Amino acid sequence: MPIPRGRKPTGAAGNKISKLTATTSENQDGSQAKRSSSPPQGAPKKRTAFIDITNAHKVQISLPGRKKDAKKQAKKTSSASVATKNQANLKKWVRRGDFLTSSSECLTCKSVQIKPPRSLFSPSSQIPAEFDIDSENSEDCYMCPEYAKDIFDYLKQREEKFVLCNYMPKQPSLNPEMRAILIDWLVEVQVCVCLYHETLYLAVMMTDHYLSQTPVHRELLQLVGSTAMLIASKFEERSPPCVDDFLYICDDAYKREELISTEANILQTLRFDINIPIPYRFLRRYAKCVSAGMDTLTLARYFCEMSLMDMELVTQRGSLLASACLLMALVTKDLGGWSAILQFHSGYQTSDLAPVVRKLHVMLSAPPDDKLRAIRNKYSHKVFFEVASLPLVDMDILETTLSQTE
Numbered sequence: 001m002p003i004p005r006g007r008k009p010t011g012a013a014g015n016k017i018s019k020l021t022a023t024t025s026e027n028q029d030g031s032q033a034k035r036s037s038s039p040p041q042g043a044p045k046k047r048t049a050f051i052d053i054t055n056a057h058k059v060q061i062s063l064p065g066r067k068k069d070a071k072k073q074a075k076k077t078s079s080a081s082v083a084t085k086n087q088a089n090l091k092k093w094v095r096r097g098d099f100l101t102s103s104s105e106c107l108t109c110k111s112v113q114i115k116p117p118r119s120l121f122s123p124s125s126q127i128p129a130e131f132d133i134d135s136e137n138s139e140d141c142y143m144c145p146e147y148a149k150d151i152f153d154y155l156k157q158r159e160e161k162f163v164l165c166n167y168m169p170k171q172p173s174l175n176p177e178m179r180a181i182l183i184d185w186l187v188e189v190q191v192c193v194c195l196y197h198e199t200l201y202l203a204v205m206m207t208d209h210y211l212s213q214t215p216v217h218r219e220l221l222q223l224v225g226s227t228a229m230l231i232a233s234k235f236e237e238r239s240p241p242c243v244d245d246f247l248y249i250c251d252d253a254y255k256r257e258e259l260i261s262t263e264a265n266i267l268q269t270l271r272f273d274i275n276i277p278i279p280y281r282f283l284r285r286y287a288k289c290v291s292a293g294m295d296t297l298t299l300a301r302y303f304c305e306m307s308l309m310d311m312e313l314v315t316q317r318g319s320l321l322a323s324a325c326l327l328m329a330l331v332t333k334d335l336g337g338w339s340a341i342l343q344f345h346s347g348y349q350t351s352d353l354a355p356v357v358r359k360l361h362v363m364l365s366a367p368p369d370d371k372l373r374a375i376r377n378k379y380s381h382k383v384f385f386e387v388a389s390l391p392l393v394d395m396d397i398l399e400t401t402l403s404q405t406e
Contacts, residue, residue: 128344130341131341131344148285152285155277155281156319158277159317162205162209162276164212167208167211170215171211173217176311179211184371184373184374184375185225186229187305187378195229199236199237200305202276203232204308206270210266210270211224224266226246228266230259231274232274243256246259277318279325280301282318283301283325289342295385298387300328301379302375302379302387305378307325313359320348324360327353338350350402353402364392
């Protein structure tokens, strides 16, 4: 499929975007300068900024002519009403017995004892000590050590909602090769624009879910992929690229209105539920279980990213695919098989991973396609430990590992 290759934005494109921004700002400043500061004749007066419009009728403005006695009387009345309300609320909570203990004594704050709040995430406290991988981050609130296990269990449950089938028979104008070329191009975009890996995976997931429900002509396939990347950038990136950047990457093959319309169409088709569990998050979690080094994790990431182009692996759940990729990386590095701690956190046995591992090995051992070189070139760089140039593990060694507990 003749999909235009993306180019890295150059200085000319940046000047073009900056000029457009400067012209827009000048037009806005000019329009603001023409506005009159005084309201037109007959217009209603502006409300004061310190009064909420919805509660304007409840606000009492103190005037300098009021007497001091009126202020004292208002304070006494308000304090008495607050005390009465607090007493009533206290009695109600004591009767309920949810957080406060019942007391037959005088209902004051001193006589009532407050129970500790209930735990919302109880499974984390039941993790055996030998399988605990989050206690080392107990001082880092950003790692959420108390809820990490529950978060990934929840993501694994959400995978059941996003299970895909082989949707290619529903696409009369497409084939698996066209989809592979699109994903290869998306990898180039991710590298050139320096986007997160989570953005790439989410864009591929959204593209697959959209194609599974909507027939798309081959000429619009790149538009769907670039729009999915735009949505994923808004979801994952701190500073996502703008619409004009994606139009430039597509070599101006589409108009701005077409991209915006496709964005609305994708979101409506997916019912705005785009928080799809991706394999990349599970892969990093499971690699932490065995304290895998960056070279081993990068090798597993290479396997996982190569699997994005294979149509047969679209039906696999992200957690299962990530587990199979990590197992292949561990065997390649001679770091053992699927240990007990990995079984505990992933929920998969070696027998569950065996079919996916075999499919991965068949895919990686196939002769490389010259049209699909983006991922291999990416992971042949020194930044990624040149893992793409490592020899593939022999299938007999894999079978020995898979047959140990299968």
